[in-house]
Amino acid sequence: MSRSLEAVSSYRIILVWRLSSLLILFSSVQAYPSRAHMFIYAVCSQEKYEPNSPFESNLNSFLSSVVSSSSEVTYNSFAIGNGSSTPQEGTVYGLYQCRGDLHPIECSKCVERSVNEIGLVCPYAFGASLQLEGCLVRYEHSGDFLGKLDTSLRYKKCSKGVTSDVEFFRRRDDVLADLQTANGFRVSSSGLVEGFAQCLGDLSISDCSSCLADAVGKLKTLCGSAAAADVFLGQCYARYWASGYYDESDSSNNDQVGKSVAIIVGVFGGLAVLVVLLSICKKAAGK
Template identity: 30%
Template sequence: MVFPTSNPSPFIFSALFFFTLLASFPFSTISADLTNLIYKGCANQNFQDPNGTYKKNLKSLFDSLVSQSSQKTYFSSTFGDGQTAIVGTYQCRGDLSTSDCNLCVKNIPALANKLCGEVVAARVQLGGCYLRYEVAGFQQVPGTQFLFKICGKNQASGVSAGFADKRDKAFGMVENGVKNGSAGFYTGTYQSVYILGQCEGNLGSGDCGDCVKIADQRAKSDCNGSFSGQIYLQKCYISYNFYPNGVTSIASSSAIELNKLKRRKQTNKCWK
């Protein structure tokens, strides 16, 4: 997240985002490390905290979220009162067990402190989960606000005739799947296109389907003929991969892509 560099009122912040993409991988990689850092978003403004109230509330919030992650894959909580309150949410990928969810989430508090310091709001996404928090009064962006994208370098050509049609059919599957699936999560394949979609746990099925549909449309326009892509919105994300030689090659293909992405750093800025 990028937060304002001007001097806002103490507790009302403009919801601007800036994401530094540190590492990423296709979510179809079953063996991928759940704790790989994908991106961090840090506020530009630190706590005004002479009494240590925010710091204490943030620690209590982190402790609560980590504890809950051993029981639930999605949870939101608030610590503190009035203008000193801090709201936090975590969510794990829908196919994770609670033990894997806890393994993922418990890494984020230390990372957030290390990467962002004592800022008024932050968001950290790992391979298997994310956690975000903000102080009371933070102005939220719409659930379909675009955050960032990753588009694969491999492009459709003659050898992949019909790719766009296959991808679009897979998009249709995920749009319907998140509405009917468990907790707004869906994975599937359509003729060598692997698709994954997930919505934040508090979205209703209709809003979830609408959010994923917008992410799909964004993938079509921004990633165009890319064989793979990830589109993150505020309340949902999608990931897709096309394997011309069939989905049985997912493991090896994903490993190759992971190694490429680990060597690459990208920066994306979101819109106001």
């Protein structure tokens, strides 16, 4: 009888340990989403549309088209409802773009995440942009922005500075000079410094060069001696970093939307595991 009780006790301890490990692993997976899904910035218009309006119907069609298209191409633009049967104010113009190095599957996942979040971040907005680490989704009720150069600053991030490192600044300037020549997406490296840059797919070659020149200029003037820096403008972005300096976990603080969703899912998932744990332990005790 004593051995039987000891066996049950040992079984319960092992079971608790295994399920606790599972709970920790589950929580970790939920708390650290793919970096491509990290929230960067959002811009929402102050003007709102009415629920159940033609604009809302066309917006839903646009968002659905964006998700479908992103599994095939990394950039596309749309004009939904610009036919004669739709009032002009009901037309939706928009686009999406994925980072040039993303696999089509990751591109599609990123765009779907952005589509799911844009309505939460910018509810009933007549115009909105949502930039994640790996993709951008934007829509407006006017198509004036398509193909038009926009170098307004949307987001910047500068790491801690590097002091008295002549070699670092030489390598950084080499990378930034190379990034300015990008036509679309470009990756560059020099020594231990790396970087990439990208323009929106609707920009001409000359406008892309102008946008990247502005982005690189802002990286230098706004971030100075930073070991790593990001600058996102209206239609392009540029980034550089030094190996060993770029703090990836620091960027995760920007994913407020994704973090909130992960916490909610993690809490409910954790409760479910605890219910299973208690149920099994109760059955084990009754044996």
